Amino acid sequence: MRLVIVHAMALCLALFMAAQPASAQPPSGAPVRFGILPLGGAFESRNDWEPLLADMSRVLGRPVAVLSVSSYEALERAIERDEVDMAFLSGKMALDTVSQRRMTVVAQVTRHDGLPGYRATLLTRKVGPPTTLKEILDDPGRWRLARGESRSVSGFIVPQLQLFLPNQIAMETRFRSEVVGTHQATALAVANGEADVATNNTADFERFTQQFPAEAQRLQVVWQSDLIPHAQIVVRRAYPQEFQRKVQAFLVAYGRGKGQVGDSERVTLKSLHDLAGFVAADNASLLPAARLAYQLARQNALTGQWVNEAARQARLQRIESGYAEQVGVLRDAAP
Template structure:
């Protein structure tokens, strides 16, 4: 138990380091920049840097997006490079360091980009099944001792937890806000050990007996079933969150015109229409799990994420240990103020 707590504290320190975004540095995060087949970049020639939110591995995510990005480079006649990282914090740091012109983000990552990193929401992810959002999950082994959420909650300090980064909505915010905080619990202290990783690796850890519970979501679980059918057959879902809105595209506000407008128009129109070209584009879109296209949107579509974060912070303030009731009330007032300021910052 002592080793687990020591390991957890070291992990928390590393996460805290990642989130020091003002440093604008990628800390121990694999970082790759891969050029498309666009024409070679000439001196002073504009280019587009596309940031890819990791789904599965960074290499896999890059491969999924590449056909669309090749079309983007060809249509705009502008070289496109991908900024492909292995963590949410790594992508946020790349955006803060102005390495990214356009990115596909979700939740807290998108809010951070809009409020503090000079990005603006231009479109929202459209799912192939028409659903308005995704669902966060907690996953365990089918043959394991945890039969349901009650079994997990009944034995504090026993289980090994594999979750997402603090910037991940389904990997951290949703289960924290809807499972742990309402019960006065904190996942970082509830479990025997906590490992932070992506959904794919976390589910593999559960399937291989290296963890007892993993966070996930429906797109990542579907992808996991395709890539690891034998391991996926050993897993079951014991909890599902409320619906979480789909991710968004953000574009750098100070990107030069008319390139910015042409980029936004391309992404919003890609795969739409009834001609053969649009049909081919929809096939390329489908290579990204559950992606059918992008609808025009602005920062207001992020309000549900802000509401979830607000709920979590209020619950943590109410249930936390404070030196006095006055300190608790001061924290609650701070949460209210931050909530109103964040909503104001999302308005176009």
């Protein structure tokens, strides 16, 4: 039986307004509703972001309400209902919101390591089995998997695309059992013996080692992916360009000042997965994410079972046309 790890959903600050049509401009002075990608626990994510959002509120001159949820799916539903005005999203979710023309990218995060991204990882216990990648790939049906949701770039998409499918392994069906949850939850599952192998990523595992040092000591990385671009900040397209530029300017300047204010902002950024800050970005920053999603869809079509070859080719053609349309949307950076 498949077990889904979920944390209690936190709807924070009680400032949320009723959903508005995507085409309607939000009322002036109304709370800006900020959705947070669930990288750790919902309450933990809320607490990490609140100082930065309080500073943003002062700059924007209007309240900023926090929506911290327990799953990618919950955040996606909130975005679809237009209950989110701004959000911190990783590649696939940001890609979906921009492709559907609900939101536009204004900034991308940066980290102190200076790399333009992070890497998906595969974790096992140091004392196994399994303790090697070969053991996992040779007999996946023997092991219990802890992975991210299907929308998670490092928790599902990249490991599936770069590791498992090339070895004729579908993550959802080939393992003995699976646990689905946040990166923190999947790492804990392996550390506590509830799973044998987990998908994760370098940025979140670094944070995990600080928060759960004893559990982290039991784990090791047996595989790493290619670099994955960092997450984005997106804003609902209904907001005027002047507002979007104001948000972008605030984010780009955050943590770069001198004196006590700058020091305080840098402390806040460090608590946000050790971020160095933000750089200005537009929808084109999602082109690498679109390429990953396209490659995964194509790989699934090529390796999947079909009633006939014509059906497979029809699916491949839809993937190609959908990708071309998506690229066109992303290259049109104007909101």
